[in-house]
Amino acid sequence: MEQARTRAKERAFDDYLVASSRLGDAKAFALLVRRWNGRLIAHAWRLLGNRDDAREAVQEAWTEILSGLAGLHDARAFPAWAYRIVSRRCARQIGQAQARRRLAETIANQPEIPAAEAVAANDIDRLRVAIRGLPAAQRAAVALFHLEEMSVAEVAVALGVPAGTVKTRLMHAREKLRKVLQGE
Numbered sequence: 485m486e487q488a489r490t491r492a493k494e495r496a497f498d499d500y501l502v503a504s505s506r507l508g509d510a511k512a513f514a515l516l517v518r519r520w521n522g523r524l525i526a527h528a529w530r531l532l533g534n535r536d537d538a539r540e541a542v543q544e545a546w547t548e549i550l551s552g553l554a555g556l557h558d559a560r561a562f563p564a565w566a567y568r569i570v571s572r573r574c575a576r577q578i579g580q581a582q583a584r585r586r587l588a589e590t591i592a593n594q595p596e597i598p599a600a601e602a603v604a605a606n607d608i609d610r611l612r613v614a615i616r617g618l619p620a621a622q623r624a625a626v627a628l629f630h631l632e633e634m635s636v637a638e639v640a641v642a643l644g645v646p647a648g649t650v651k652t653r654l655m656h657a658r659e660k661l662r663k664v665l666q667g668e
Contacts, residue, residue, distance in 0.1 A: 495560070502559035505550075513553075517546060520563075524570050531574040541573040548573070584644040591620045614664040622657035625650050 498519065504512035521542065528538035528545075548569050556565055615626055621643075628639045629650070636654075640647040 498562060499559040502553070502556065502562045506553050506556065506559075513550065520566060521546075524566060527567055528570050528574050531571065532577060537577055538574075541577055542570055545570045545573045580644065584642075587624065587642065588620070591624045610665060611661070614661050617664065618657050618660060622653045622660070625653040626657045626661075629654055 498516070501512045501516040501519070505516055524542045524545065525535075525538050528541045529535055532538050532541065545566070549566055552569075556562060615623060618626065624643060625639055628634045628642055629636065634642065636647050636650050639650045643650065
């Protein structure tokens, strides 16, 4: 009986926090985050199996929750609505991880031809051979940036690495390609 009363009080308080947050009360939203963040992280962790990924998913979900809170007409629906947003974020992360793994497998399965062994008939063939001789991570960055004409930011998203890492990979790849093409 006492537990049911406590649960009802907590639900009423959460309803109040949601309603106040919808009206723009930043303190109410901060308290709502404090009350629900742990539960949402636990949910994301169950879905993703990794605490850091779970925290990232929930952090992104709070942005979506804040922007969509005005459209939530029934404050009592907040828990299910918030969990659904976190679940969608987790599904996106899982999909992105799968895409990165498929890309890595595709790149890893491409034959690496040592540039020194290849005899190229013209400059384009020599360039292709030199690119195939790069390590897989550099080869992927070069292919996406130069061949697919993606921006550094897009390549970073596609490979799941920071933009700075993409720039470093491109720099090292260019240096290796220059040496191979100049016969060093």
